Amino acid sequence: MTIMKHLALLLLGFAVIGCNRGITPEAPAQNVSFTFTQTSSEGISGRSQELEEPAHVRLSLTTPEGDQVSHTLTVSTFSNGYVTSLLTLSIGDYQLNEFLVENADNQVIYAAPITGSDKANLVNQPLPLSFTVSEDGVEAVAVEVLAVGDATADAFGYAVFTFNVVHTFDFQVAVFIENQSTGLPELTASHLEIAAGGRTRVAINLDASTHLIEMTDSLPDYQVTISKGGYLPFEQTFTANELKAYAPGNGPLVVVLASDGMNGSWQPGDAWTDPRDGQTYGTVEYRGMVWMTENLNYGALVGIEDIDDKEGFDGIAEKLCWDADCIEGGYYTWYELMQTGDYQDSQEDSVGTRQGLCPPGWHIPTELEWRVITKGPIGAMGNIPNLIDINPNQPLGIEGGTNSSGLSLRLYGYFGITRDEPRRNYGDSGSIWTASFEKFSVFQEPVFHYMNIGGPNATLGFVGDVAALNCRCVKN
Incomplete structure (x- = not known):
């Protein structure tokens, strides 16, 4: 008879860490342990069969971030079974991919079979198995292992019974x-x-x-x-x-860190110099936020055929310009602005913002931040004449503008990167990115939010990977 053990993931307590590890505020974590006991101990003769003494457990997990990690845990006796040493896991969903039990000589004596292997039909739930670590505890997950005996690794779904342990x-x-x-x-x-x-x-x-x-x-x-x-x-x-x-x-x-001599005594309302390229931007404080009063103009000037999208992201900061002077600032696809080839990888930092191509200490405004300055919690957003520049040498749109806010928004149109004539709507409207997006549209593609300005009200627009727009940065 094949000997089988069940393992259950149990919560043993909260992890307490004295200083911060990684992104702050620190994500909650739980100390967890695996226990296993013999559920069938009779051999072919019907007599009790002694189990070989385990010493270590080697396991591999997929983390909530999608990383593959391996751990080696020691094993101690516990009641009528065994318990591993503690493993600290942050809150989130995990997948257990491999699970091997070794003796003191580092020989694999028990293994959890993987789906599709010859041994998988001998257990109720072969690997991989999913489980959740939450602030309230750990979702119980039963892992079944079989005695290896003379069986080969591929019978359990493993290439070899070994791990590359990353120290x-x-x-x-x-x-x-x-x-x-x-x-x-x-x-x-x-x-x-x-x-x-x-x-x-x-x-x-x-x-x-x-x-x-x-x-x-x-x-x-x-x-x-x-x-x-x-x-x-x-x-x-x-x-x-x-x-x-x-x-x-x-x-x-x-x-x-030493001051760069550019912004050491900077205050809202002062000009701010981007230390990456020396360009200077005006700033203004309005409705509790500090905004740049000019469009972002960072990156190498490229042709429309070279601007990045999700299929051709190269990790290099690049921009389109209306002409060689770039007085309108840069025009960016959403992927270029976020500096990612995967919209789901546009990670938020510890204060919930996305820096993208904005300078350090600044970020791309969210839809909610735009709504604060346009007085519109839902639907159409007003206040636009107060935001649009009154410079007579710049396009204003049909309603003109008072610029009482000092934001100096201008109607610089956009690039339709799939159009025969890509330059669109200059002087009629302005299109400025937000950091917000919806994961899927009806066509199973992400759509990205932008502010469309030009009349008495602003509208919230949605666009896929087909346009290059301006960007305004907001201070963290």
Whole structure:
């Protein structure tokens, strides 16, 4: 008789972490453990069959973010069965893909069969299995394993009974700037990126605290970049051992950012200089938000055939312009503006904003932020004459404008990138992106929200991947 064990995922308590790891505010997490007990212990003779003593469990999971991760957990006796060491999982939906139980000699003695394998019909629920970790606890999930014996790995659906275990290490980082009033350093919010092994491993926003960063071990070097609007970026390459010197129990990596000399004493209403290319934008505070008074004009000027869409995203900041002077600012497809080839990957930062191509410390306004300044919680949005520029040398549209808000919106039309004549509606209307979108339209494609201005009211427009529009940035 095949020996079978059942494993259940149990909540053992809340994880408590002293400093922040990754994006803040820190996502809630639970400490969970796997337990398993023998449900059939009779051998062919009908007598009780002793089970080989397990020592480790190796498992692989798909995380809520879609990453594939592996864990090795130790096993201890518990009542009439066994329990693994604790595993901290953040809130979200998971998928258990592989589950192997090893003895003290690291030999696989039990395995959970995978759907489609020869052994899958011997259990009620072969892998993969889905489960949820929530703030209220952990959804119970039963995992069944079979004794391996002389069976081969492919009989269970595995290429080999092994894992490539990725080792990681933790280090701490704290970012400071000089307080303009006291002259003393103070913790500050910033943006951290770490590149290693040919790709970006970390790209997160840090709040004004000491952060605990988890990093893949044993890579040749780690390029650490810390940036903040108005300050020169910190850029330095470390070895793994150098970063490990800032492990918990030691002091953090302390980075003091120096003012870039452009925006160190900036206040709302002052001109703001983009440290990436030196372009200067006017600013105004209106209805509790600070807006740029000019359209974003960042990126390399390209032809309409080279602007990125979801099929041809190259990760390079690019723009269209009405002419070579670019006085109207850049025109961007939604994918280009968000700098992603996957609309679902336009990740929000810790304050719920999307930076896209806006400078550090600024973001692309959401539909709700536009509604704040247009006095329209639902439906048509008014107040537009107060937002439109009165400069007689700029197109105003049929209603003109008072620009009492100081936002200086202008009617620069848009590019219809699939049209024979792509330049459209200059002087009649203005089309400006929001960061908002709907996941699917009737054609099973995402549609992106934009503000259409030009009359006494603004309208909320919806468009697919077929237009290039202007963008206004808002201060975080």
